[in-house]
Amino acid sequence: MKHNLEVCFSPALYDLYHRPEAVVVVIDVLRATSAICTAFMNGAKHIIPVGDLEEARAWKAKGHLVAAERDGIVLDFADFGNSPFNFTPERVQQHDIVYSTTNGTKAIHKAASAYAVAIGSYLNLSALSFWLQEQHRDVIILCAAWKDKFSLEDALFAGALSKKLLDSGLFTTICDSVHASLDLWKSAQPNVYRYILKAAQKQRLAKNGLDDVIEFCHTPDQTSIVPVLKGDRLVGETVGKISYI
Numbered sequence: 001m002k003h004n005l006e007v008c009f010s011p012a013l014y015d016l017y018h019r020p021e022a023v024v025v026v027i028d029v030l031r032a033t034s035a036i037c038t039a040f041m042n043g044a045k046h047i048i049p050v051g052d053l054e055e056a057r058a059w060k061a062k063g064h065l066v067a068a069e070r071d072g073i074v075l076d077f078a079d080f081g082n083s084p085f086n087f088t089p090e091r092v093q094q095h096d097i098v099y100s101t102t103n104g105t106k107a108i109h110k111a112a113s114a115y116a117v118a119i120g121s122y123l124n125l126s127a128l129s130f131w132l133q134e135q136h137r138d139v140i141i142l143c144a145a146w147k148d149k150f151s152l153e154d155a156l157f158a159g160a161l162s163k164k165l166l167d168s169g170l171f172t173t174i175c176d177s178v179h180a181s182l183d184l185w186k187s188a189q190p191n192v193y194r195y196i197l198k199a200a201q202k203q204r205l206a207k208n209g210l211d212d213v214i215e216f217c218h219t220p221d222q223t224s225i226v227p228v229l230k231g232d233r234l235v236g237e238t239v240g241k242i243s244y245i
């Protein structure tokens with residue numbers, strides 16, 4: 001039996017998609033889920049996603065390492081912000097990191113009551129696709145988007161992941177958002193990086209001099225780790241066999 005695949009383009013729509021037995025993949029290509037994948041790639045032990053700034057501040061007061069930003073600006077009490085380049089091995093290896101961002105951590109909390117929640121980005125695209133195939137469950141791809149509005153970079157990545165899952169033969173869909181994301185992915189070829197330069201988030205990041213991460217965040221298959229939510233924290237699950245479909 002094939003499993004059902006759906007794409008939800010905004011956390012504001014998530015209640016319409018939620019099914020407790022499905023696996024949800026949260027994606028926030030620019031920049032939260034790319035940063036999370038980078039942190040695990042560089043040896044982080046756990047990431048504790050918190051939606052609320054006061055909660056992040058309280059963790060900091062208890063001596064924890066905190067990465068937190070709003071609207072691309074690092075918060076005054078945080079150790080560092082949301083750029084994947086901040087999550088260096090020197091900073092994160094063997095550490096638990098409390099993490100709060102504008103859109104990404106909010107989407108993770110929104111999905112928390114699903115059967116399982118995984119974190120996706122180009123960095124772990126093939127590993128994630130393989131991990132999802134192994135779950136034998138319906139999948140909902142949740143775009144963190146931008147303040148509940150559609151975002152091009154997340155919708156495009158939803159297309160990349162949908163293509164891999166449908167090509168595996170294990171999934172089927174009657175979801176128009178999947179078809180739209182697949183069409184987007186097709187029209188972005190052959191140069192995804194050039195295509196994404198039109199995204200509003202590219203302009204927002206550029207305004208604050210933070211757009212140095214765009215190419216890195218669109219480079220596939222840099223890690224075989226899939227971050228998965230266990231209780232209040234993300235743990236990295238290493239996928240043994242990666243299928244480069």
Ligand SMILES: O=C(O)[C@H](CS(=O)(=O)O)OP(=O)(O)O
Pocket residue numbers: 028030031032033069070071072082101102103104105144145146201204205
């Ligand atoms: O830091 C980011 O890239 C964004 C901030 S915003 O979209 O510029 O407000 O947060 P994220 O949660 O990664 O979307």
